[in-house]
Amino acid sequence: xxxxxxxxxxxxxxxxxxxxxxxxxxxxxxxxxxxxxxxxxxxxxxxxxxxxxxxxxxxxxxxxxxxxxxxxxxxxxxxxxxxxxxxxxxxxxxxxxxxxxxxxxxxxxxxxxxxxxxxxxxxxxxxxxxxxxxxxxxxxxxxx
Amino acid sequence: xxxxxxxxxxxxxxxxxxxxxxxxxxxxxxxxxxxxxxxxxxxxxxxxxxxxxxxxxxxxxxxxxxxxxxxxxxxxxxxxxxxxxxxxxxxxxxxxxxxxxxxxxxxxxxxxxxxxxxxxxxxxxxxxxxxxxxxxxxxxxxxxxxxxxxxxxxxxxxxxxxxxxxxxxxxxxxxxxxxxxxxxxxxxxxxxxxxxxxxxxxxxxxxxxxxxxxxxxxxxxxxxxxxxxxxxxxxxxxxxxxxxxxxxxxxxxxxxxxxxxxxxxxxxxxxxxxxxxxxxxxxxxxxxxxxxxxxxxxxxxxxxxxxxxxxxxxxxxxxxxxxxxxxx
Numbered sequence: 001x002x003x004x005x006x007x008x009x010x011x012x013x014x015x016x017x018x019x020x021x022x023x024x025x026x027x028x029x030x031x032x033x034x035x036x037x038x039x040x041x042x043x044x045x046x047x048x049x050x051x052x053x054x055x056x057x058x059x060x061x062x063x064x065x066x067x068x069x070x071x072x073x074x075x076x077x078x079x080x081x082x083x084x085x086x087x088x089x090x091x092x093x094x095x096x097x098x099x100x101x102x103x104x105x106x107x108x109x110x111x112x113x114x115x116x117x118x119x120x121x122x123x124x125x126x127x128x129x130x131x132x133x134x135x136x137x138x139x140x141x142x143x144x
Numbered sequence: 145x146x147x148x149x150x151x152x153x154x155x156x157x158x159x160x161x162x163x164x165x166x167x168x169x170x171x172x173x174x175x176x177x178x179x180x181x182x183x184x185x186x187x188x189x190x191x192x193x194x195x196x197x198x199x200x201x202x203x204x205x206x207x208x209x210x211x212x213x214x215x216x217x218x219x220x221x222x223x224x225x226x227x228x229x230x231x232x233x234x235x236x237x238x239x240x241x242x243x244x245x246x247x248x249x250x251x252x253x254x255x256x257x258x259x260x261x262x263x264x265x266x267x268x269x270x271x272x273x274x275x276x277x278x279x280x281x282x283x284x285x286x287x288x289x290x291x292x293x294x295x296x297x298x299x300x301x302x303x304x305x306x307x308x309x310x311x312x313x314x315x316x317x318x319x320x321x322x323x324x325x326x327x328x329x330x331x332x333x334x335x336x337x338x339x340x341x342x343x344x345x346x347x348x349x350x351x352x353x354x355x356x357x358x359x360x361x362x363x364x365x366x367x368x369x370x371x372x373x374x375x376x377x378x379x380x381x382x383x384x385x386x387x388x389x390x391x392x393x394x395x396x397x398x399x400x401x402x403x404x405x406x407x408x409x410x411x412x413x414x415x416x417x418x419x420x421x422x423x424x425x426x427x428x429x430x431x432x433x434x435x436x437x438x439x440x441x442x443x444x445x446x447x448x449x450x451x452x453x454x455x456x457x458x459x460x461x462x463x464x465x466x467x468x469x470x471x472x
Contacts, residue, residue, distance in 0.1 A: 001238045003236075004237075004238040004239070005234065005237065005238050007242050007243060008237050008238070008240050008242065008243050009216075009243070010243055011175040011237045011240055011243065012234060012237050015230060015233040015234055015237055016230060016234075018233070019226050019229060019230035020223075020229075022226050022229065023222065023223065023226040026222035026225070026226070027219060027222055027321060051243060052250050053249070053250065054243070054244050055244055055245070055246050055248070055251060055301070055350060056244035056245065056246070058246075060270055060366065061259065061270070061271040061272055062270045062271065062272075062364075062365065062366065063263050063269045063271065063436065064269075065437075071263055071269075071436060071437075073260050073261075073263055073264075074259075075255060075259040075260055076246070077259075078259050078271065080250060080251050080255050081255065081259070081262075081271045081272045081275055082250075082254065082255065082257055082258070082275065083250075084272045084273045084275075084278045085272060085280060085283075088276060088287070088370060089287055090284065091280075091370075092287045092288075092370065093287070093290060095291070095294075095460075096290050096291055096293070096294030097294070099294050099295075099298050099463045100297055100298060100301075100466065102296050103297070103298040103301040103302050103466070103467075104301065106301075106302065106467070107301055107302070133327055
């Protein structure tokens with residue numbers, strides 16, 4: 001098994017990276033570090049796709065000029081062009097999601113003064129209880 | 145005489161310092177004896193522990209130990225989950241076909257089809273550009289829309305509230321000591337750095353030209369709208385850092401971003417819609433394919449690349465400006 005893993009070392013590295021990213025996502029309490037974990041998982045996916053598209057000893061999928069004019073369109077000369085397109089899509093979506101998540105985190109920080117998700121939730125509950133207490137107080141006043 | 149004067153001065157001094165004579169009927173309270181550690185009353189929670197029913201005991205125990213137990217369990221389970229997942233995936237990876245082998249199932253007839261006919265059908269020398277901007281152009285349109293939507297959402301989340309708060313005061317950023325909530329001040333001014341300005345004035349034209357080359361040669365060489373747009377946005381970010389956001393604001397503001405990006409998206413959608421309509425219905429299309437290898441070739445790929453480049457450059461600069469200044 002180890003030999004096969006060494007043969008597929010790019011894919012193995014991608015899998016381990018995605019595991020690291022997932023652990024980060026689950027265990028970190030800091031929101032920025034959670035987002036970094038998400039980005040590590042994204043990177044693992046790109047690495048896996050790029051490794052799947054590679055073929056030993058072939059050129060990038062940009063047509064090469066043939067000797068007697070014209071273009072070499074023999075498919076045995078070029079690597080797989082499809083993973084490049086897929087990775088492009090992945091990068092764009094990851095950039096968008098990261099920016100959106102960071103913006104939300106920034107607002108959360110401005111509101112609660114902390115990046116720790118537990119502390120923020122605690123403050124959120126406190127504020128909710130305050131509001132509920134005020135509402136019940138107001139109701140009692142009205143009834144009285 | 146001397147003794148009397150001294151006594152007067154002393155009483156005057158005492159009067160100034162507030163140490164008046166002690167009242168005659170003053171009662172000095174006796175100090176309570178120090179409490180011995182084992183006589184301290186236990187907390188109410190624990191006091192009736194032995195009298196409580198089993199259910200009450202359980203709820204008390206949960207209240208005291210529950211959160212700690214949960215966090216330990218949570219960490220343990222998540223680490224276990226990750227280890228199991230990684231080992232399962234590694235077992236799968238071990239069964240995958242060897243890396244870089246030409247007989248891999250990923251290198252199938254789809255790739256043959258793209259490489260053999262891609263150049264003739266799309267007119268693009270770069271097969272990836274032909275793939276993402278001709279065969280799968282609607283997918284790329286969706287990507288550009290996602291990017292644009294993300295920029296607009298960040299603008300909504302960060303822009304509106306800050307613009308209001310910036311007008312009010314001119315205090316620097318401070319933390320409220322009690323709640324720890326950030327009181328936002330005006331945006332951080334850029335430092336007028338002569339070295340940065342000198343380097344920027346030399347490198348910004350080169351970076352801009354490089355970005356344009358990458359965008360315009362998207363169908364001939366590696367690159368294209370996304371990478372070229374990212375290079376263009378770095379030039380804008382460098383300019384903002386060297387000369388201040390006000391200078392960049394003069395020619396690239398929020399309004400410019402919205403107008404240019406929406407126009408680019410509209411041009412993309414309309415031209416690609418026309419191309420798909422004529423192609424799917426075997427109508428005569430007015431868009432020529434050109435000869436492979438020329439700049440003006442590959443039909444719609446060049447204008448689409450420019451559209452995507454505009455969107456990406458605006459969006460990435462917008463992210464930077466919004467996160468650092470709260471404004472575009």
